[in-house]
Amino acid sequence: MSDSMHEQLKQSEGQVPPEDTQSAETAPPAYGPHARRNAAVIIIVVVAVAAMLIGGQYLVHRGERSGAVTAGGPKPGATAPDFALQSLNGNTVHLADFRGKAVLLNFWATWCEPCKLEMPWFVELEKQYGPQGLQVVGVAMDDSGKDTVAKFAKDMGVNYPVLLGKESVGDEYGGLEYLPTSFYIDRDGKVVARVFGLRSRSDIEDWVKEALSHGSNAAGN
Template identity: 35%
Template sequence: MGLPRIFVLALMLACFDALAAGGAAQPRPGDVPPADLGRTLDGTPVNLADRRGKVVVLTFWASWCGPCRKELPVLGRLQQAVGREHLEVIAVNVKEPRRDLTAVLRANRDLDLTWVHDARGDVSGRYGVEALPNMFVMDRDGTVAYVHRGYSEAMIKSFIDEIIGLLPEEVLESPAPAAATR
């Protein structure tokens, strides 16, 4: 006995809607996300598999996004406090001309993040990003631990608690990197 036609039609319509919206569902906690994130501004490939063993914060942002512009310095301070050996923040600029990205970088020279330019939206499409900022936190095994959409100052404490919970104990007991104490 086959499926009712209305059910088949609804299923086909849902699949068409997913394809029209970019087709990719957002990775969820427990998922292994797409590894290829493109290239840094100097052309170095960025692959999540190469970052296993450290916590990775992957944020999708744009220069016109006010909450994104507030989030980036917070992530920069976190990166500086923990150090790149145990935490890496990758900031993917979505669907903007390179000059807009460059202007933000000039205004934020002190942010030591891994910058990726996703001019065509290929990476953000694979991650199902539809709103900005959109952040994925990966544990040391490379699986998604947390997903955050949007930004507010009220979420900072819980976000930092999430990161602390993912870091190895020895990192929490060691002194902050020299750059963080300046």
């Protein structure tokens, strides 16, 4: 909030600024220059509030259309939060285990139909870019249990590690209001892109290439 806005709010809430301090006897009548100034202040505050409300609704509209504005999580350039999660074969896996590789970290669930569409693409990308250092990691944000997740992953022909998600990890990655949500992480563990909702295969491949090209161990560095 700007200083002037703060000042205006103070005035509108009945706090009298020092220059306006007067005794009751000398207080100005409810008309004249002081009244005009108060009216102007009220109008400014009302206009400012209206502008903020309209701005908020614009953000909502934009967020609904793009699916990418209202969600949080680590932003591009930030270090991806490390985690320790169980894999389907019972091992504990840390994100840091993949340092030196570009990671496509995909949060999904068995009840998420759009997530299913991406999985064969991830399988292909893992095959195509794995030799260059790509590691796809799936995190299932499911309450349905390990066996259900394992069966689903097998049915989908998943060839990359699938981990069993936890709410605490979801919180660190912005709460995961939408699924699928994917984070593209470079070889140094920094987020290159975060993507909420389903995107095209070509978009996904572009982000994979970007993640592979960043970081101290990137090809060509």
